[in-house]
Structure formats: C-alpha cells, structure tokens
Amino acid sequence: MLGGRILYGGDYNPDQWLEHPEVLEQDVRLMKESKVNCVSLGIFAWAALEPEEGVYQMDWLDRLITRMEEEDIQIILATPSAAMPHWLTQRYPEVMQVQADGRRNLPGKRHNFCYTSPVMREKTKAIDRELSRRFGRRKNVILWHISNELGGNFADSVCHCEYCQAAFRKWLKKKYGTLQNLNQAWWNYFWSHNYTDWEQIHSPVPNGETTSTALLLDWRRFSTEQIHDFYQMEVQAVREYSELPATTNFMYFFKGLDYNRMKHGVDVISWDNYPFWHKRKDEVPSAVKAAANHNIMRALKRQPFLLMESTPSAVSWREYNPLKRPGMNMLAGMQAIAHGSDSVLYFQWRKGRGGYEKFHGAVLDHKNGTNTRVFREVTELGERLAGLGEKIQGTVNRPKAAILFDWENWWAVEDTQGPRLDIKYVKTILSHYRAFWEQGIEADLIGMDEPLDDYLLVSAPMNYLYKDGYADRVRAFVESGGVFVTTCFSGMVNETDLCFTEQHPLEDVLGVIQEEIDAPSEEFENSFHYDGKTYPAKFLCEISHAKEDTEVLASYEEDFYAGYPAVTCHPFGKGSAFYLAAGSDQEFLRVFYRDVFRKAGVENALRAKLPYGVTTAERIADDGTRIVFVMNFKNEPVIVEDIGIWTDAETQEQYEDALQMKPFECLVLTKQKTDGN
Template sequence: MLRGHLLHGGDYNPEQWLDHPEILEEDIRLMQEAHVNCVSLGIFSWAVLEPSEGTYTLDWLEEIIDNLGKAGIQVILATPSGAMPHWLTARYPEVMQVQADGRRNLPGKRHNFCYTSPVMREKISALDRELSRRLGMKENVILWHLSNELGGNFADGACHCELCQQAFRQWLKERYGTLEALNNAWWTRFWSRMYTDWDQIHSPAPNGETTITGLVVDWRRFVSDQISDFCGMERRAVAEYSDRPATANFMYFFKSIDYHRLQKEIDIVSWDNYPCWHKKKDEVPVAVQAALNHSQMRSLKKEPFLLMESTPSQVSWRTCNPLKRPGMHMLSSMQAVAHGSDSVLYFQWRKGRGAFEKFHGAVVDHKNGSNTRTFREVTETGKRLEGLGEILEGTVNRPKAAVVFDWANWWAVEDMSGPRLDLNYPDCVTEHYRALWEKGIEADIVDMDDDLSGYALVCAPLNYMYKPGYAEKVRDFVEKGGIYVTTYFSGVVNETDLCFTGHHPLEDVLGVIQEETDAPSEEFENQFCYRGESYPARNLCEVVHAKETARVLSVYERDYYAGYPVVTCNPYGKGKAYYLAAGSDLAFLGAFYQDVLKEAGLENPLGTGLPYGVSVTERCTAGDANDPHQKRVVFVMNFKNEPVTVEGIGRWTDAENGESIQGSLALEPFGCRVLLFDSAVHADGHDLAGEVFAAGV
C-alpha cells in the first residue's frame, strides 16, 4: 500500500510503441481516466535497454518514468532478466539452458537461461546496476520487480549443463559432507548404485537415473536454491544505488521453486493470479483455488502481499479462454484484497499488435480506446480501491487456523513409487482448505518449518514427509492445547525419503498405529459412517489400530478391514489430534470440520452459516479481537451468478457507504460487500463503528 492507497494498474510495455509517441501520450491520459496509480516497467525490455553488449540506452525509459510521475503515477521498475536478447545468446550460447537429456536449448522464449552461468549473472548484474544508478532513486519509483515468474518455461527452470552439475555436487558436499552420508541418505545399496566419487553424481535424467527419490528431491531442492540465489544476486545489484524494496512475482502452485525459500530474497511477496473463471457454471472450485493461493502468498511473510498480475478480461493460452462475465472482474479483484493484497495490477495495460500475447486481455484493446466494457469495469474497480485505501491501511488477515503445504513433501510424495502413482498433493490440500473456506474460516498456508504457535487448529493432509524437528513442533503445539488434523500416508519418511522404522514419530500424539495401506480401485471402494451419514473411503485406505487413549469415531464397513478405524480423536496434553485413515469426499470433510471447528472454538466473523458460494474474510489491525478499538474489516463475497442473502449476521456497518446492516445481508450476483465490525453499543452507549466510519477510518 502506498500512503493509504491501494495500488491499481499493471504491466506497461511502452518499448513496443516507441515509434508511436501519440500512443504513449494517450496511454497516460487513459491511465488517469481508469484511476490507475501504478505501472510496472521494463519487465521484458533487455533488447531495448541494451541493444548491443555494454551499450545502454535508458533515456526513453527515464522520459516515460518522468512523464508518469508528472501524472501522479508510480512505477514498479523491473530487471529484464526474464528474456535474453539475441546478441547475448549468439555470442554466449552457454547462457542457454540444457535439458535433462543433454540437449542445449535454441534461442528464444522466456527464462531460457542457466541460473548458474557466470556470464548470465555478469551481464544482467551490470544492466541491473545501471538501471539502479540511473533510475532507482526516482521519486515515483517505489519498488523493484526482480525478473519475471522465475523458473517459468523450459523444464520449469532447471538447467542440466555441466556448470549446474558441478554446482549440484558442491551443494551435495555441503549438505552431506561425505559420500558415505549421502549413500546412506539415498539408500544407494539398493540396485548397487553406491557412489564412490562425487563426479559420478548426475541430475535426474530420462536417459539416466530417476528412481532414487532422495536424488530427485535433492535435485529439486538444489534447483530451488539456485533460482533463489539468482534472485538474491539481482536484489543485491539493484540495491547498490537504490534503497527501494524488491519483489518477485510468484505463480500458482509452482512446483519447481520452494516459495518459502525464495521469499527470503525479497521484501514484498507478489504473485500472478489467472483463475479459469466460467469454465463451468459452478465458480466455487475456482474461487477456492484462488483463495488458497492468495492465502499462501500472504502467509509467506504474514504480511500484505501484491497482486502483481491478473487479467481484466481473458487470457490467451488455454484451450478455451472465456471473457469475464459482468461483475466477475470486480469480485475477483476484491477477493485478492480480501485475502490480504494491497494491489490490483493487470497484465497488461495495452494489447500489443503482434506475437504470442497479442490477444491476451488488457485494459486497452486494439480498438475503441476507453469505450469498452473491460475499460469501464477496470475504471469502476479503480474508483472502489481509492475508497478502500484508508479503510484497509494497517490491516492484514490474522487467521487462527493453518493448513500445512510443504514443497519438499510435494516433491517426495509425487516422485516416489508407492501405493498410488497418481497422488496429487495440491488437490488434497485444496480439499481440506475448501472445507474451511465454505464455512468462512480463513487459514494461513504454512510449511513444516513455520511456527505453529498462535493457531488454534492446524491441518496437515497427506503429510508424507516429516522434516527434522517437525514432529517435536506438532507435539508441543498439541500439548499446549492445539487441535491437529492429519491423514493417511503421513509421517512415513524423513527428509531424504527414508522410511521411519519402529513406530510413527507422532504415534503418542495421534493415538494410532499404522499397519498397512490399501490403494483400492473404484470397484473396491469402501465406506464408513460419520454422525449417522455414510461416506466413501477411497484413494488410500490405511489399516490402523487405535491405542487405548484414542476415541474411534468411524470404522470401515467393508472388505477385510471392516471394523478398523477411519476417524479417530486422541487427547494429548491440553489438545487433541484427529486422524483420517482414508480419503473421502467434500461432503465428509465439510461434516468433519464442522465438528473440529467447534472443538477449536473457531467461527467465521459473521457468526452464522453461509449459503453455498459465499465466502468471508477479515482484515484487521494488530491486537486482541476483543479490543473495541481494533479495526476489523470483513469482506463478504458471492461467487454465484445469482443474488443471495446471508441471514443471522448481527450488526455491522457498510465500510463504503455507512449503511447500518443488521440481521441479514443481501448480495448481488458476483457481489462483494465490505463491512466494519460494529461493537454493538459500548457500555457508555455510543456506537464505535459509526465513529470509525465518520472519521474515514
């Protein structure tokens, strides 16, 4: 947020229009009309900024920054490493990535560079420093945008060249110290694959080794570290002459980079959100996915984040690319803000005339200037954000629930050869998150290294791998009163994919003993009863034994493991641990979490049940929720294309128009209302919420 203002604007590519000064002049006029206060510049401008090696042409960019500043428009200035100029790849072909099969890429596309390459690092650092020196302290430059969607395209960022092989071996030496330790960690005596020299180790390859899960997971860790290190290198380069903070735009469930690692290299988290709205008439599954990823970005630093890219209309790279229906642009933008974003930014401001993204959505189309539905809806969004800036200043979401999503666990569970080869970790996590979302309960998305204190409920679905110290952290969390939920196929292996032996690391906390895991086909689907309703048991079905301390809430009803526990609850210290021994459906998770949330003392801010498709989030200032002076801003969103009414909501004030609301709240199709918590009348008889609104918050 910029001095009480939410950022509104997006990627601007004036280098495509340098021979059309009338277009550049029109752009600024239209930006002001659309209530744009911020644009990102230079993201893919390397070939124009440095047309030949060591020759920098930055005057055009400085002039545009200055003209934007005169119009009151702020700038997020990018480093252009996302796409290399042809002079670089022609003279230094070693900067291009090598694929897993040993073939070096040809020039072209984006992110086609080796993150290890000394040449690449030298050339981009030199340009970054020049950008920093010339432009990094301009008054209207507020933030650095490091590269673009790091790791995108070409094998998800992984380069397998000899330089990367050498760097990987050095990384392994630092991690394990000796070959003996590495061989033990990777269990290489199996199939006689013991390494006797570091130079024998090679990255996973289709024509080589891919069956040692420890190798595969460590390679993924290395690639993530290498990309993060490259980002840090760029951060240090721009910091040489500029004190502006830095961000890097993350992506939706991007497997190749552990974002918990990458976020350490930047000051502000941002991400690019492109939900596939209107693929089906039921928008809820898409809304849940977007909400989860907004929550994840906020959770990385427990601070507001930036929505760096979104489309104001449609994308151009799916098989089917529907336009946003009326109302959806406003709703999807407000959803980002509701989950903690301090911006709504677009790709892109103006559509280009040619090349790959000429039909990608933009604020300004090829024709008609401001006379389009998209432009009008963007303008309305900008106006609304202007009114919310001061209201939301100093606020962020502060959930009491958390869902564990860990990149190393993702790599391990989907790369191992086990009871099922079609396990989808993000989908499993999303199902549990959705069960909370449908009840209006927000959750942080944390990894196994995060602090669990302060949460009332922690859910860890399909938590196959346990990192060092994680079991102890969970034990302490439950012992002090926390509610912990985990599932089948959890706590199976350590950080190098070696199976735990003897007993489960949290057997005492969970109160169950795992015996075996079935992976039934559809014909052998089992079932169980919970609270008088029958639900399917599928995907994976563990056979477990309940210890004396555990209470069995459901049992299998079929097959040889009929009567064995499916749902258990085990008291431990002041808290409880729930174990779900089988996969089921959303209906079961909804019923189950309804009980667990009650046990944890959690309810949504409205304190009432929500109609299907309605979501609730809350942004608040720091402090105790019982403090009458704490600012609490609640977003109520309707993801159905029909009107709905939420009943039993108590007393609130509309944050945008001051309307007093009591008892029920009407929502338009794809509507969003922003409410201020009404303290109900204080002991001295005056209405705090009314005072807050009158003061403009």
C-alpha cells in the same frame, strides 16, 4: 501499505510503442481516467535498454518515468533478465539452458537462461547496476521487480549444463560432507547405486537416473537454491545505487520452486493470479483455488502482499478462454484485497499488436479505446479501490487456523512409488481447504518450518514427509491446547525420503498405530458411518489400530478390515489430534470439519451460517479495527441470515440480521462498536 495506497494498474510495455509517441501520451491520459496509479516497467525490455552489448539507451525510460511522476503514477521498476536479447545469445551461447537430454536450447522464448552461467550473471548485473544508477532514487520509483516468474515452466527452465552439474555436486558436498553420508541418506545400497566419486553424480535425466527419489528431491532443492542465489545476485546489483525494497512475482501453485525458501530476501511477496473463472457455472472450485493461493502468499511473511498480475478479461493460453462475465473482474479484484493484497495489477495495460500474447486480455484492446466493457469495469474497480485504501491501511488477515502446505512434501509425495501413482497433493490440499472456505473460516497455508503458536487449529493432509524438528513442534502445539488434523500416508519418511522405522513420529499424539495401506480400485471401495450418514472410504484406506484412550468416531464397514478405525480423535495434553485413516468425499470433509471447527473454537467473521458460494475474509488492524469482506461467488442473488448488526464500510449503510447480496458481489463491512465486539 507500499506507496501509501492500494496500487492499481499493471504491466506497461512502452518499449513496444516507442515509434508511436502519440500512443504513449494517450496511455498516460487514459491511465488517469481509469484510476491507474501504478505501472510495472521494463520487465521484458532488455533489447530496448541495451540494444548492443554495453550500449545503454535509457532516455526513453527516463522520459516516461518523469511523465508518470507528473501524473502521480508510481513505478515498479523491473530488471529485464527474463528475456534475453539476441546479441547476448549469439555472442555467448553458453547462457542458454541445456535440456535434460543434453541438447542446448536455441535462442528464443522466455526463461531460457542458465542460472549458474558466469556470463549470464555478469551481463545481468551490468544492466541492473545501470538501471539502479539511473533510476534507483527517482521519487516515484517505489519497488524493484526482479526478473519475472523465476523458474518459468520447471520442466523446461532448469539447466543441466556442466556448470550446473558442478554446482550441484558442490551443493551436495556441503550438505552431506562425505559420500558415505550421502549414500546412507539416499539409500544407495538399493540396486548397487553407491557412489564412490562425486563426479559420478548427475542430475536426474530421462536417459540416466530417475528412480532415486532422494536424488529427485535434492535436485529440486538445489534448483531452488540456484534460482534464489540468482535472485539475490540481482538484488545486490540494484542495491548499489538504491535502497528500495525488492520483489519477484511468484506463480499459481507452482511446483518448480519452494517459495518457503524463495521468500528469504524478498521484501514484499507478490504473485500472478490467473484463475479459470467460468470453467463451469459453479465458480466455487476456481474461487477456492484462488483464495488458497492468496493465503499461501500472505502466510509466507504473514504480511500484506501484492497481486502483481491478473487479467481484466480473458487469457489466451488455455484450450478455451472465456471472457470474465460482468461483475467478475470486480469480485476477483476484491477477493485479492480481502485475502491480504495491497494491490490489483493487470497483465497488461495495452494489448500488443503481435507476438505470443497479442490476444491476452488487457485494459486497452486493439480497437475502440475507452468504449469497451472491460475499460468501464476496470475504471469502476479503480474508483472503488481509491476509496477503500484508507480503510484497510495497516490491516492484515490474522487467521486462527492453518493448513500445512509444503513444497518439499509436494515433491516427495508425488515422486514416490506407491501405494498408488495418481496421488495429487494440491488436489488433496484444496479438498480440505474447501471445507474451510465454504464455512468462511480463514486459514494460512504454511510450510513445516513455520511456528504454530498463533493458531488454534492446524490441519496437515497427506503430510508424507516430516522435516527435522517438525514432529516436536506439532507435539508441543497439541500439548498446549491446539487441535491437530492429519490423514493417512502422513509421517512416512524423513527429509531424505527414508521411511521411519518402529513407529510413527507422532504416534503418541495421534493415538493410532499404522499397519497397512490399501489402495483399492473402484470395485473395492469401502465405507464408514459418521454422524448418522454413510460415506465412501476410497483412494487410500489405512489399516491402523486405535490406542486405549483414543476415541473411534467411525469404522470401516466392509472387507477384511471392517471394524478398524477410519476416523479417530485422541486427547493429548490440553489439546486433541484427529486422524483420517481413509480418503473420502467433499461431503464428508464438510461435515467432519464442521465438528473440528467447533472443537477448536474457530468461526467465520460473521458468526453466521453461509449459503453455498458465499465466504468471508477479515483484515484486522493493530488497534483491533475489523474489516470484513463478504463475497458471493454465485451468479445469482443470495441472502446471508443471522448476521447481527454490521455497517457497510464504504456506504455507511447499516445491515441488521440479514444481508442481501447481488450476483458476484463483494460487500465490505465493519462492526458496530455498540455490539460489544
């Protein structure tokens, strides 16, 4: 656990208040009152730290770090590269990005810099080194926060300048070696798109090439590599005078960067979590999406992570921004801890008086000081986390199930043309993950490069692209006893989006032979019968043939492919592979996965049937100590029955057979040793 405790606090921007020292002193006092023990400093403070080129003014930061040390408040110290000062953009306009249409951006906003620019790299390294020299060995500085939300908004934050074009071509040369290899991998014979000179290659842009799906895929890969290289450059700069670990804050189902690649060199995974609570009265969809994101971050290194940003109240950038209802701040914070976070940190501590995010939720509002509902709820959570830290020390979630979620597959499946153009990969993943969440089954969300050995069950919905070696790992997993689930429109193409020929790479494991895929409109939706009930077959309906030893669990009921398999199970080695040939609804997935969980031998931590809206997560220590979080995302009381005997880890109250939960409540349980578990 970083810093020896659950970190609680968040982004602090004292550079906005340097002319008001009384505010800064009040902040320290109120941080102590609200149980804040950690703040992030300097994230957008470049202009305050270096008001003129080469002129550093860091005494204010020195004084603040010293004051925080006196109050036992730890510091996550940021590099300020996410927002450039105007002196930089005025003197060196090349540091600003060039858009896809060829226009160079004007100064302003965030993430408006070219990751390839030599000048941007030089100026960033200079201020990073100075921060490291001044503060890298301070006692209460515990972590480097490199830049902020790298990649920004992908559509707006990827540069197409000549530096980037040259770097892209260099990257392609290294990857493919020759133009002949590239033309073959990209299938450039189509439409006579063969390249005869490396200089002919350009990034995908609206007034140029956007129809080569392999180009799109490699451009996204390259963009991740450039941003990862920029991150590594900053890490090397701060390491000149410091040995502290480094992080950079990832984002919520962010398509722009492959976090499976970005995680390399990131010592501690951290991310920014802004669920759309109270979008509707049913909080389950938002809870499912937040939980899935937590599990992605935890699975990147299979270690505890940090919740770097959240809001104690409302955000300000959606069409409508509901306040967190009473109890939701506590539950959302506890959800992060339950899924493996060792922190709850907010954006931000104090609302700014002006600017784009002046109405974004914060611990301190513009008025009323501590006399607000938000401040009281933040303090309440801080008190709870202070008592919980020792209990979760050294624990991490160890799921026996995994869901394949891979960025390269995401890019490829949504850029391809056909069989329909409205494929939403994340929506598909979440519909499958929800079946796990509703039954309290934890699952890591992992990429195709990750080992499968520790799991009993692996599900791979819409696994369109197969990376080199992936099919072999799945085959070995099932052969040794694992249960594998996949769906139609999986195993279609290789790493460069070339279709597999002859047969599916896992045909022997799945026990089905693919033939055609129907993408019907609503008027042509089909159906199938499973476990005594009829379910819709829609969106994509694959026509496939079951092999002789494949068990057909459901068949299409209508149209010219009536009787063809819709759901199958095939034994392979010591394990089994389930195949869903058709898309269906959430009710089917709920029933289907209930049977899969039974087959795989996975169950929730309580070994109990959970009411709708209630789920569980479990953190386990190396010595086997179990800490189980039971979360009620319904704004009404619920009862969880047949739980056996458990003890409240915080109050020591004993629960037997039934658990009565309040609205939006999270209980933390530990198992009685006398139970034999």
